[in-house]
Amino acid sequence: MQRKPLEPEMELFRDSARRFFQTEIRPHSERWREAGIVDREAYLKAGAAGYLCMWADETHGGLGLKDFRYEQILIEENAFHGDSGYFITLHSRLVAPYFEHFGTPEQKQRFLPGFIRGEKILAIAMTEPDAGSDLAGMKSRAEDKGDHFLLNGSKTYISNGILADVVIVAAKTHPDNPHGVTLFIVERGMAGFERGRNLKKMGMKSQDTAELFFRDVKIPKANVLGQVHAGFYHLMKGLAEERLIGACGNIAAARVAMEHTKNFVRNRKVFGKPLSKMQNTRFKLAALDAEIEIAQTFVDRCVEVHNEGKLSSEDAARAKLYTSELNGRVVDEGVQLHGGAGYMDEYPICRLYQDERIHRILGGTSEIMKEIIARSILD
Structure with missing residues (x-):
């Protein structure tokens, strides 16, 4: 059955996306697969083409394209002509929207332009060795120390774990409530934030997937994303x-x-x-x-x-x-x-x-x- 026709501008967008994946991504696929990681430059190229966080407002450097069909086109053309491990949708539609939905104006201004340009790569860290689909079982903790939180714990199977410059980390902040989770913005270079090995996987070999460790990481209150103790519900959104x-x-x-x-x-x-x-x-x-x-x-x-x-x-x-x-x-x-x-x-x-x-x-x-x-x- 023929799919419902797209608007002419979307067909032009598909043509442009196809050329991008054919010329900028597919030629590097074999090398990335062997290395277990894509080049950072691939995110910069996507940002320059306007393919990252397309939904973001123009005030932050985005295109203001809210229609999900644009992202669907990118997903399809990457599958047809790109590389399965070049998962820019993780960056653009799985992680960055948390800043749009729950970020303060200051956080949006501080982070969104870099995400849109591909200068800062995103990841989200929920899964732990004993907590996958059941987030209530997570053991990572963050204690309120007044002007900051102190984060301790570990995460595993984190996509973009090696490349990421900014990681949204879910940690428990309410010891008496299994759903008392808060989201924290952890940035590259923070003391106590360490990355483990780039994990070897069955497939999607060019997608870097890592273990992350947090040992007394001081998280300033300005890096709390959304409401304290409400992270579980933020994740559900x-x-x-x-x-x-x-x-x-x-x-x-x-x-x-x-x-x-x-x-x-x-x-x-x-x-x-x-x-x-x-x-x-x-x-x-x-x-x-x-x-x-x-x-x-x-x-x-x-x-x-x-x-x-x-x-x-x-x-x-x-x-x-x-x-x-x-x-x-x-x-x-x-x-x-x-x-x-x-x-x-x-x-x-x-x-x-x-x-x-x-x-x-x-x-x-x-x-x-x-x-x-x-x-x-x-x-």
């Missing part, structure tokens, strides 16, 4: 969009995997004829194609509803659950239809398979998504 971002990326990646698989089975000969002529191949890919088209329609509708400010946590969970599971089926079938070639790292389907697996975990596991949906229909 961004979850629907985070899951929509995941859904947009999942369906785009599934399309890429389908294209690679279709091209392979058309050229691979089995018993004297193309694999694409075998009924088993045709039926499997036809079924997955139908699922992709249906999922795309639902995701696009979620984007429309989100632009209206009405996307529910349940619909975001449905989109994230279905697309991540679908992406898993597409890449798995793609590897199977590639045969031995699918297990070779030089083939794109192998890397897509590796990259996909995390998407049923990050942003809330499939099991958490099911529980959110179940509560809406059963409780």
